[in-house]
Amino acid sequence: MSFTGTQDKCTACDKTVHFIDLLTADGVPYHKTCFKCSHCKGILSMCSYSSMDGVLYCKTHFEQLFKETGSFSKKFTPGGKSSDKELARAPSKISSAFSGTQDKCAACQKTVYPLEKLTLEGESYHKSCFKCSHGGCILTTSSYAALNGVLYCKIHFGQLFMEKGSYNHMKKKSESQEALPDVVPDEQPAPPPQDENREDN
Structure with a gap:
């Protein structure tokens, strides 16, 4: 044989x-x-590949291609630039939900993609950046408080108020998006008012 x-x-x-x-x-x-992946040339396995029109990709580059272009076309856009032909057509509702964005995270100033984006009070945040500026606690939309553009968990927000009896000593966001120190130096307390109706012996 x-x-x-x-x-x-x-x-x-x-x-x-x-x-x-x-x-x-x-x-x-x-x-x-x-x-192999047509983009990174990494060896693929049966459980780690994706294919579009006969072109092979690793899962990472297949998803990245979709995020960059908003569709599963065969090519990555060189340098992130689209051709004039692509710019002329309007993106579909679905592709615009996954395509690139100009939104920047208010906490880290990096690009926020729609799948990882939280929008509160007109600001965009990564889910991982949405945390208390005092204790670093992870926040939810129902567990946060904001003062002057600075995020706090409700517990620390209350504790900081109780320390001084006002919010004046808490962080403030400056023009450059950087936070100031936690505590503003104490002013000398004014002497208690004298009771004018008190009789001296």
């Missing part, structure tokens, strides 16, 4: 694929070593 081999050709390199080295994805034959 003789082994005749296979007649399958690898889609990536167009060479004969021997049975021992054959990997079939979506009915298409590949050498195991040719089964």
